[in-house]
């Protein structure tokens with residue numbers, strides 16, 4: 001019953017957090033208006049209605065105002081996440097409670113960024129202009145963005161701005177899923193379903209750094225890449241259904257959600273832990289969308305010995321620091337699929353929505369010619 005209660009709470013929390021996350025991202029000031037070019041303006045990708053990537057527009061807008069407890073970054077690179085198309089499409093619909101019922105309250109998009117600090121608020125003591133940093137910002141698809149100091153860390157010298165921008169959401173999710181939820185131990189067998197994606201490519205490397213035996217699941221074209229980043233075993237899902245195999249896993253990290261919970265259970269050890277973090281594509285909207293799966297877990301968990309859980313990752317300075325160290329020691333190297341420019345963000349999101357990114361999709365933010 002304890003498990004049941006936990007699962008129920010997780011499920012309720014998911015709905016609440018989805019709305020809360022959306023609420024947190026809303027601007028404290030009035031919606032950003034298009035402005036004519038000047039020193040106080042910048043280029044940014046903005047969206048003023050929900051819909052497909054065509055709703056994203058490159059506009060001239062006001063540079064973010066510096067606040068006492070924040071830093072202002074010149075963005076050098078950003079990374080796309082499925083979260084972006086959830087915001088852009090306003091799905092699942094329950095999230096609109098926080099994001100804006102009829103149209104987005106906050107027209108900015110993007111959360112992962114790297115860049116150079118250009119100004120710090122008067123209460124900020126741990127960063128100074130010129131610092132090269134990466135982390136979570138408000139509106140990463142822009143020439144400038146603001147960040148709270150607790151959401152950024154100094155970029156290691158051995159990684160590029162593009163590599164650093166790839167890290168925050170995907171790598172923190174992989175880390176927290178394996179360490180906090182999966183409680184992965186050295187020598188344990190872990191299966192990563194979706195090993196070639198944004199979260200999966202970090203999960204393979206982080207699991208290896210924990211000393212686990214890693215099996216990655218991906219399609220034929222990604223088998224060599226997943227092996228090259230450290231997977232001990234790779235299953236090509238176009239040729240083999242791992243849920244029908246004889247191997248048993250202590251931890252399963254599922255980024256795809258394409259098998260039933262009972263199918264996953266078949267390949268779990270008696271005390272195995274399943275961590276499902278998402279799944280579903282842009283056309284699987286609905287009121288709850290991917291949140292249906294946690295609800296199924298609530299119904300399923302009381303009847304089985306294994307643990308089935310989900311969660312929404314949260315960025316912490318501590319975990320950004322853990323990842324910074326994994327980058328510095330080269331235990332983790334971001335896998336970058338392709339890089340787009342700021343005006344090409346709609347194309348980047350369109351590509352991500354296809355569901356077959358190979359590692360991370362990056363946006364390189366150059367100075368845009370204003371003449």
Ligand SMILES: NC(=O)c1ccc[n+]([C@@H]2O[C@H](COP(=O)([O-])OP(=O)(O)OC[C@H]3O[C@@H](n4cnc5c(N)ncnc54)[C@H](OP(=O)(O)O)[C@@H]3O)[C@@H](O)[C@H]2O)c1
Pocket residue numbers: 081082083169170173193194195196197198199200217218219220222237255256258277278279280311312313352355356357358359
């Ligand atoms: N709960 C959280 O806090 C949280 C945080 C981040 C992300 N998420 C969710 O986690 C999911 C994954 O995120 P992501 O950033 O990794 O997405 P992504 O980069 O778009 O993932 C794409 C990858 O999925 C793989 N894939 C597609 N179908 C597959 C299948 N049938 N079997 C195995 N792999 C398959 C693709 O590999 P192939 O090309 O080889 O098919 C591709 O490499 C999303 O649903 C996202 O919303 C949740």
